[in-house]
Amino acid sequence: MPLILTEIADGVAVVTLNRPEAMNALSAALRAELADAMRAVADDDRVRAVVLTGAGTRAFTAGLDLKELGASTAGLGAANATDPRDNPVKAVEQCAKPVIGAINGVAITGGFELALACDVLIASDNARFADTHARVGIMPGWGLSQKLPRMIGLSRAKELSLTGNFLDAATAERWGLVNRVVAADALLPEAIALAHDMAGIDPVMVAAYKSLIDDGYDLPLANALALEAERSAAANGQVSPDAVEQARIAVMARGRDQA
Numbered sequence: 001m002p003l004i005l006t007e008i009a010d011g012v013a014v015v016t017l018n019r020p021e022a023m024n025a026l027s028a029a030l031r032a033e034l035a036d037a038m039r040a041v042a043d044d045d046r047v048r049a050v051v052l053t054g055a056g057t058r059a060f061t062a063g064l065d066l067k068e069l070g071a072s073t074a075g076l077g078a079a080n081a082t083d084p085r086d087n088p089v090k091a092v093e094q095c096a097k098p099v100i101g102a103i104n105g106v107a108i109t110g111g112f113e114l115a116l117a118c119d120v121l122i123a124s125d126n127a128r129f130a131d132t133h134a135r136v137g138i139m140p141g142w143g144l145s146q147k148l149p150r151m152i153g154l155s156r157a158k159e160l161s162l163t164g165n166f167l168d169a170a171t172a173e174r175w176g177l178v179n180r181v182v183a184a185d186a187l188l189p190e191a192i193a194l195a196h197d198m199a200g201i202d203p204v205m206v207a208a209y210k211s212l213i214d215d216g217y218d219l220p221l222a223n224a225l226a227l228e229a230e231r232s233a234a235a236n237g238q239v240s241p242d243a244v245e246q247a248r249i250a251v252m253a254r255g256r257d258q259a
């Protein structure tokens with residue numbers, strides 16, 4: 001059985017971590033296959049948006065395969081790897097297209113970090129999140145200690161990381177970690193529908209806008225505003241009035257359809 005499944009339809013790729021018998025744990029082989037799959041969808045012109053999920057209903061992913069790590073001290077290096085074939089966060093980040101995380105079960109430690117690499121998170125009502133780095137005795141190396149406080153606040157992040165306690169889906173939504181929570185059987189349809197909305201925009205614009213948001217978020221506000229002004233001036237100077245008018249008509253028609 002392949003460790004990663006990829007299905008492409010109507011501009012959307014659904015990439016599935018496929019080790020349900022092991023709670024989709026991130027073994028070395030699965031990490032390598034995920035990097036290959038994410039590179040493939042990034043390079044595929046048919047794909048405009050990506051949904052990342054886990055097989056089964058128990059787990060999105062339980063994180064690094066601790067049994068595999070325990071068998072060799074060399075395996076601990078994965079926690080600080082920068083190569084996308086070892087570091088699944090880098091594997092997701094190498095994709096310039098929008099990546100929606102459909103969190104179908106538990107996302108634990110490295111699995112939590114992988115979820116945070118996605119651009120948008122939608123959770124099923126049985127999803128749960130936990131950071132057990134401290135309990136396992138391994139410092140995070142894929143970004144969790146810095147991303148999580150920025151998403152949910154410093155004290156809440158400390159509560160999760162310094163206890164290892166689980167965060168249920170409803171609380172994750174209330175804290176702003178996930179965009180919304182849906183029933184388990186509605187998770188993939190909801191994520192795919194959102195991906196289709198993103199896929200309906202010019203892919204060059206989507207990639208540029210995603211990059212602007214991500215690059216600016218890493219900067220102080222004044223620098224981020226300067227970055228926006230710089231990129232906006234460069235991009236908008238190449239847009240014709242006719243193109244804007246055609247886009248305006250399409251946007252108005254879409255608004256009427258949605259209403």
